[in-house]
Amino acid sequence: MKNKQRGISLVSLILVLAILGFVGMIAAQVFPTYTEFRSVKTAAEKAKTAGSTPAEIKASFDKSAEVNYITSIKGSDLVITREESGLEVSFAYEKKVHLFGPASLVMDYAGTTSKNGMPAANPAQ
Secondary structure, rough: OOOOOOOOOHHHHHHHHHHHHHHHHHHHHHHHHHHHHHHHHHHHHHHHHHHHOHHHHHHHHHHHHHOOOOOOOOOOHHHHEOOOOEEEEEEEEEEEEEEOOOEEEEEEEEEEEEOOOOOOOOOOO
């Protein structure tokens, strides 16, 4: 009886490693944009509680943005609306990540402090 060899061939190993490398490269480029989005969301929530007028909220957001290295959005880009529960802060922005050659990845981020989770308006449009 001949024993059949089991395992992965060298070509298959190279192909799997190339795919994992490509996915890892994209993840390494996308992860910082997601952490910045989380920082923007946290700064918007802090700004909402720190200010009682739209100008105070925007100024508070700008201070948090400076400390947290937020570069994608400014206080002037926030949409502040008055709802039954008080002032609510919404934001939306687009982040473009260059991958290689002519290929880029565009991500749209949006958030709000409203309890219903729906942004008041889309400031990117």
